[in-house]
Amino acid sequence: MELTIANISALVGIGLFAGLLGSMLGVGGGFIIVPVLTLALKLPMQVAVGSSLVAIVANSCTAASAYLKTRMTNVRLGLLLETTTVPGAIIGAIAVTLLTSSTLGILFGIALLYVSYSMISRRPVITDSIASTSNSANSDDTSTSFPSQSQNMYYDISQHRSVTYEIKRIPSGLIASFLAGILSSMLGIGGGIIKVPVMHSLMGIPIKVAIGTSSFMIAITTAAGALIYYRNGYVNPSIVTPLIVGVVGGALLGTSLAQKIKGAWLRRGFGGLLLVTAILMFLRAANVM
Amino acid sequence: MKMKEKQKDGKLYTWISLGFQSGVFISLGLVAIGLITLSISGDKIADAVIPLSELPQRLFSPDAKVISSLGIAILLLTPILQVVIAATRFASYRDRRYLGISLALLCMLALSLFLSAT
Numbered sequence: 001m002e003l004t005i006a007n008i009s010a011l012v013g014i015g016l017f018a019g020l021l022g023s024m025l026g027v028g029g030g031f032i033i034v035p036v037l038t039l040a041l042k043l044p045m046q047v048a049v050g051s052s053l054v055a056i057v058a059n060s061c062t063a064a065s066a067y068l069k070t071r072m073t074n075v076r077l078g079l080l081l082e083t084t085t086v087p088g089a090i091i092g093a094i095a096v097t098l099l100t101s102s103t104l105g106i107l108f109g110i111a112l113l114y115v116s117y118s119m120i121s122r123r124p125v126i127t128d129s130i131a132s133t134s135n136s137a138n139s140d141d142t143s144t145s146f147p148s149q150s151q152n153m154y155y156d157i158s159q160h161r162s163v164t165y166e167i168k169r170i171p172s173g174l175i176a177s178f179l180a181g182i183l184s185s186m187l188g189i190g191g192g193i194i195k196v197p198v199m200h201s202l203m204g205i206p207i208k209v210a211i212g213t214s215s216f217m218i219a220i221t222t223a224a225g226a227l228i229y230y231r232n233g234y235v236n237p238s239i240v241t242p243l244i245v246g247v248v249g250g251a252l253l254g255t256s257l258a259q260k261i262k263g264a265w266l267r268r269g270f271g272g273l274l275l276v277t278a279i280l281m282f283l284r285a286a287n288v289m
Numbered sequence: 290m291k292m293k294e295k296q297k298d299g300k301l302y303t304w305i306s307l308g309f310q311s312g313v314f315i316s317l318g319l320v321a322i323g324l325i326t327l328s329i330s331g332d333k334i335a336d337a338v339i340p341l342s343e344l345p346q347r348l349f350s351p352d353a354k355v356i357s358s359l360g361i362a363i364l365l366l367t368p369i370l371q372v373v374i375a376a377t378r379f380a381s382y383r384d385r386r387y388l389g390i391s392l393a394l395l396c397m398l399a400l401s402l403f404l405s406a407t
Contacts, residue, residue, distance in 0.1 A: 054364065057364055057365060058313060058317075060368075064306075065306045068309070069302075071302060075301060075375060079394055086398060087397055090400065090404070216305075219371070220369070220371070220394075222368075223367070223369060223398075224397070224401040226365050228401060228404055230341070230361070231341070236338075237361065241320040244360070244361075245317065245321055248313060
């Protein structure tokens, strides 16, 4: 792709949009970047996924830094879950070279449908929590298991108190993290759409901590997968460099805006947009467009 | 939470947060310089990054492509560096369980790095 001022501006704009919405919705940004690169710029799926993963690393590093500052991250839990997520990401990145662009497009379309459903339906798995507020799971729990009680605590600014929580079902969390790693590398997504609900609903982690820990994990997982795409030549600098500039700007803006904007309408609108994109991905995979 | 343990965790979180921030901004600076250099020179950027194994040699003759590739490489190595920082902190706390977990994770990341360099 030729790097004209118009192309650079368009890619920075896409990155800005992905970083802004991704950080506000907790979806990494891959669900925006990959469809735009494949549908609008007609790039091969593998190049779109590789470029998207690099942009997600930039997005998640920016978000993770902010969440770590406010202690909304459980670093120990994140590292533990990463021991199965990273092997999943490596397997996914290797497997992607064996799949055709159409197969990947169909898989991506299915993932989009799932995300779209979770956003439109009554279960606001991600958005409302990022938009900030107060629905912590197990906020009254004082029991503990693992890593240790002292680490399973955070200060909730909106509730003006410390919240202690218990981590449950660690083996199930490790298995789910492995699957999230595979999907992340194969589809160029952060995997937060799987990690956050698993940590929150299955493992009993407060939603705010689940999002902060997920950002920390996404940075590590996507870096592991992106390095293999880098090696295989699927990272295109002419696309990635403007995307990084936009994504970091968008993530910084999104993190501050997330506290001020009501998430429900934004989530439903975004869910509808993803539904249309999923249909377009299926049509493209079937060579209809 | 015991005060001493709280202070230890505070340092761990501060170091990792700073590590992420520094990595992103260094990378952002380099890719922005690469992008501006390209726009000014009007050169065409290649469709693939410089392989990690060739990057150190190419640093002696930097051009827009080398600067951009270096920025991307630093970005991808930033999260791995945070695991190194965590492992170092756990070693200093004598937290064997999480030192072991961090080292196991680093071995997997090293495999990823090896696969990307060969």
